[in-house]
Amino acid sequence: MCLGVPMQVKSIANGIAVCEIDGVRREASLMMVEGVEVGDFVLIHAGFAIEKLDEADAEQTLQLFREVLASGGGPA
């Protein structure tokens, strides 16, 4: 029920962001997040942006996965 969807902010007016993912557009209130700018990814739940996606952290997690892939590890 509290499914959150990451979407990209396309425009902002009066505390409402128009966000998009895979061609789907949605409006979201920015009441709960600070410092959101056009281009940011935000997590949308029930009409509100509830958190900003931390791109540096996302990159770090992905980097870790790339290392997992590179490691020869594990019994064949």
Next chain:
Amino acid sequence: MKYSSEFRDPAVAKKLIEQIGEAVAGFDGQMTLMEVCGTHTMAIYQHGIRALLPKSIRLISGPGCPVCVTPVSYVDHAVALARRPGTLITTFGDMVRVPGSSSSLQREKARGADVRIVYSPLDAVALAEKTPEKQIVFLGVGFETTTPTVAGAILEARRRGLSNFFALCANKTIPGPMAALAGDPELKVDGYICPAHVSAIIGAEAYRPLAEQLKVPCVVTGFEPLDMLQGVLMLARQIVAGEARVETQYSRIVKPGGNPKARAILEEVFEPCDTAWRGIGVIPQSGLKIRESYAAFDAERQLPVAVEEPREAKGCMCGEILKGKVTPTECPLFRQACTPENPIGACMVSSEGTCAAEYKYGT
């Protein structure tokens, strides 16, 4: 899309599964990991994660979906409001189909009640502004992810000066039942896969008492397949090492202290109260009710109705399912009398419910 497809790479998944195997290679016995989030439950079934894990790791589902844990008496209350003249009920879709003692919102709608599904509580506020002759009630169920959005809607209704917007609240907080289940010797939860989006609001620190006092390792985990496998790996490593810490796999969204702005909005409008969980019973201070200062928006206080005596559906085992003690196939009604088209219990209604997930993806 970046930030979703990259978290599904099957080659990485394969490696992570190997690493999980190595982590538990020298471990004898079983480890039981519980997820308490319906979206996790759904993802586990959807990606067939159970079958990918070593035999020594058992995944069980806890009280994950707010729709499932809402007691029958709440549905009865909503039904009574739907029958009240001049009332328009707004809700997220799943609630409409949850059976009450003798009716459901869907049935009331068929009989002529005004029940509408909304995507956001803000839609309900907009509807209240457009429909001044009716009393608009939004059904506030949900955990910490959803409750701030209900609070935000109440603040918005006040800002717009509306006197016909109300919320009927059975909102709940998740650490309470996690602590209650961690102490249940029949279950023996060895590690918690902590909810992703609840944690975005409350922060990973919220699980510290579970790890430190109850000695249950906690890993805040995202919903993509790689997130979940990495979360399981982190838990397995802690359990094998005999440690109990809070770790965050999902750090791209979840911060240690959560989202302070969302928490402030929630605390402005709501205060803790005792509340009943379907199957688990009353857990002190695990509910949220509207504060006195916002009583004007509280459907319970402003729109009194007579609510029938609650009756649980006969034979339904939702209560035991929600505690992780039985699996859906052990319920005699599963796939027989109880199907997603004709749910007997709440766990079959929401797509995040354990019975619905088993029905759709189970073999």
